[in-house]
Amino acid sequence: MLKVSIYRYNPETDKAPYMQDYELDTQGKDLMVLDVLELLKAEDATLSFRRSCREGVCGSDGMNISGRNGLACTTPLSEAAPKNKLVLRPLPGMPVIRDLVVDMELFYEQYKKIEPYLQNDTPAPAIERLQSPQEREKLDGLYECILCACCSTACPSYWWNPDKFIGPAGLLQSYRFLADSRDLATDERLSNLDDPFSVFRCHSIQNCVNVCPKGLNPTRAIGHIRNMLLTRAV
Amino acid sequence: MVVVRTVTSFGRSGTFDWLYQRVTAVVLIAYLLFIVGFIFLAKDFGYQAWSELFAQRWMRVFSLVALLSVIIHAWIGLWSVVTDYITNRVMGGKATALRLFVETALAAIAVLYTVWGIEILWGV
Ligand code: SF4
Ligand code: SF4
Ligand code: FES
Numbered sequence: 443m444l445k446v447s448i449y450r451y452n453p454e455t456d457k458a459p460y461m462q463d464y465e466l467d468t469q470g471k472d473l474m475v476l477d478v479l480e481l482l483k484a485e486d487a488t489l490s491f492r493r494s495c496r497e498g499v500c501g502s503d504g505m506n507i508s509g510r511n512g513l514a515c516t517t518p519l520s521e522a523a524p525k526n527k528l529v530l531r532p533l534p535g536m537p538v539i540r541d542l543v544v545d546m547e548l549f550y551e552q553y554k555k556i557e558p559y560l561q562n563d564t565p566a567p568a569i570e571r572l573q574s575p576q577e578r579e580k581l582d583g584l585y586e587c588i589l590c591a592c593c594s595t596a597c598p599s600y601w602w603n604p605d606k607f608i609g610p611a612g613l614l615q616s617y618r619f620l621a622d623s624r625d626l627a628t629d630e631r632l633s634n635l636d637d638p639f640s641v642f643r644c645h646s647i648q649n650c651v652n653v654c655p656k657g658l659n660p661t662r663a664i665g666h667i668r669n670m671l672l673t674r675a676v
Numbered sequence: 677m678v679v680v681r682t683v684t685s686f687g688r689s690g691t692f693d694w695l696y697q698r699v700t701a702v703v704l705i706a707y708l709l710f711i712v713g714f715i716f717l718a719k720d721f722g723y724q725a726w727s728e729l730f731a732q733r734w735m736r737v738f739s740l741v742a743l744l745s746v747i748i749h750a751w752i753g754l755w756s757v758v759t760d761y762i763t764n765r766v767m768g769g770k771a772t773a774l775r776l777f778v779e780t781a782l783a784a785i786a787v788l789y790t791v792w793g794i795e796i797l798w799g800v
Contacts (some may be wrong), residue, residue, distance in 0.1 A: 602760040635690075638756070642690035671691040 444523060446467050446478060448489065449531040451538050461529075468519065473656070475507055475522055475530070476514035491542040498655060501588035502542035504595070505542050506531040511592035511653040535604065548604045549611070554615035556608060558620075561627035573606050577623040578619035584618035584663060586656050587611060593660055599643040606639035610650035610660030612639065613641060617663035620670060632671055641667055685755035686748060697752050700745035707742035736797045743793040747786045754782055 444466045451459035464482050483489045491514070493503040498516040505514055507522045508529045522528055536544035548566075562571065594600045594609035608616065616635065619625050624654055635641045641664060649659040687693045718725045729735050760777055764771045 548798075597740035599760070602763065605765060638685050638693050639759075640690070642694050643756070643760075668691075670696070672695065675689070675691045676695070 444478065444519065444526050444528060446528045446530065448482075448529075448541070449538075450489075450541050452488070452540055453538075472520045474515055475512075475517045475519065475528065475594070476503055478519065478520050478528065478674045479514060479530070484507075490540045498646075499588060501590035504533055504590035504592045504655075506534055511596045511642075513590060513592070513655045515654055520642065522607065533591055533594055535601040536591075546591060547595060549609070552594075552604070552608045552612040553589065553615065555640075556612050556619070557631065557634075558615050558619065560619065560622065560625050561630075562624055563626065571624045573623050579653060580621045580623075581618060583658055584614060586595065587614055588656060588657055590655060592653045592655055593658075596649040597644075598647070598649070599645060601641055603643055607643035608635070609642045610644070610664070613644070614658060614660040614663045617667050620667065628670075629674075632667075632674055635667065636671060636675075685759075686752050693752050696748055703742060703745040704749065707738065707745075710738075717719040730797070739797055740794065743790065743797075747790060751782065751786055755779070758782075 446464040446466060447461050448464065450456070450462045451461060457612070464486075466478060466481055468478070476496055479489070479491055479493075491503065491505070493515060494500040495502075496515045498513050501513070503514040504511060507514065507517050507602045508527075510522075511533060512522075513514075514530075516614075519528065531541060532538050532542045536546070536549070539545050543613075589611060591611060595616075596613045597610055599607050600609040618629065620628055620631055625631075644664045646661055646663070646665070648661045651658075685693050687696050714729065715721055730739070750753075758775055762771050762775045762778065767774070
């Protein structure tokens with residue numbers, strides 16, 4: 443029997459959040475955490491969580507799984523509950539809308555700040571703006587981010603200043619455009635990051651790298667941004 | 677677009693704060709190594725050697741630079757601690773007053789130590 447303890451909170455009826463215990467017969471299968479949630483929801487329809495693709499592509503089911511942020515759909519029980527005890531909580535530090543569903547407003551606000559789109563005012567060529575294979579390679583390890591927020595919500599600096607510090611997810615995307623040979627807004631982008639909070643609240647403790655379900659490295663991207671800022675400043 | 681454009685803690689920008697933080701750290705390591713080295717390597721280390729060392733102008737200047745480095749380093753570091761933990765998001769409106777109070781106190785201590793340090797260095 444798998445023991446599951448889930449954070450429950452319905453602001454309309456509950457005074458405070460509480461942990462609810464469930465039991466599930468997994469029939470010895472190494473299910474994904476999301477499968478467990480689906481099976482429990484079939485029994486208890488009030489249990490709320492987000493999910494869409496169920497294969498690690500959409501980024502909607504980021505949550506805190508037995509103490510570590512990850513995607514429920516790609517985290518197997520063998521990893522999350524080796525002793526048959528699974529604990530599920532919402533992403534840390536985020537306002538809870540209900541149960542495992544969090545308010546992502548500030549997270550997207552930070553994403554919006556980095557202007558996540560290609561900026562280039564030069565006349566567009568007839569077919570497309572070309573990149574050499576080497577230039578394209580620079581975007582590897584950056585473009586794959588699915589904005590699941592596992593990294594930012596594992597970052598203490600983001601917990602304290604989610605309104606001012608861009609956070610690892612936003613900064614990884616920021617560097618994705620800074621590193622793009624087709625983007626010409628490098629200088630404006632850097633000017634927007636030059637304050638003491640946006641980038642420099644990162645203290646390189648690498649919690650973000652540790653949890654990213656896509657194996658990306660925001661700390662490295664942040665280091666590149668810092669170097670670009672320093673090069674420009676001195 | 678709402679990008680943070682508030683006071684920077686010390687330098688002109690986050691970038692300069694970061695840079696000053698590293699540069700002052702290097703100065704402090706150099707000073708520490710020098711002092712420790714002097715204590716262990718000086719022949720007949722004692723009051724005499726110590727006061728001769730500090731009688732030289734370059735040593736006074738080096739010490740003053742180290743003192744200023746401590747103050748800049750501490751200010752940038754503590755400012756970021758204060759703006760992490762004493763925030764309006766966490767504590768509401770009273771955070772502004774409390775933060776201002778703590779920052780003023782830290783600034784006063786910084787000035788006091790600088791003046792005091794100069795007096796000691798050039799007073800002996
Ligand atoms: S960097 Fe990784 S953890 Fe962070 S949002 Fe992107 S995919 Fe998720
Ligand atoms: S390395 Fe930076 S962004 Fe990543 S968790 Fe640490 S402080 Fe946050
Ligand atoms: S459901 Fe889409 S990433 Fe998990």
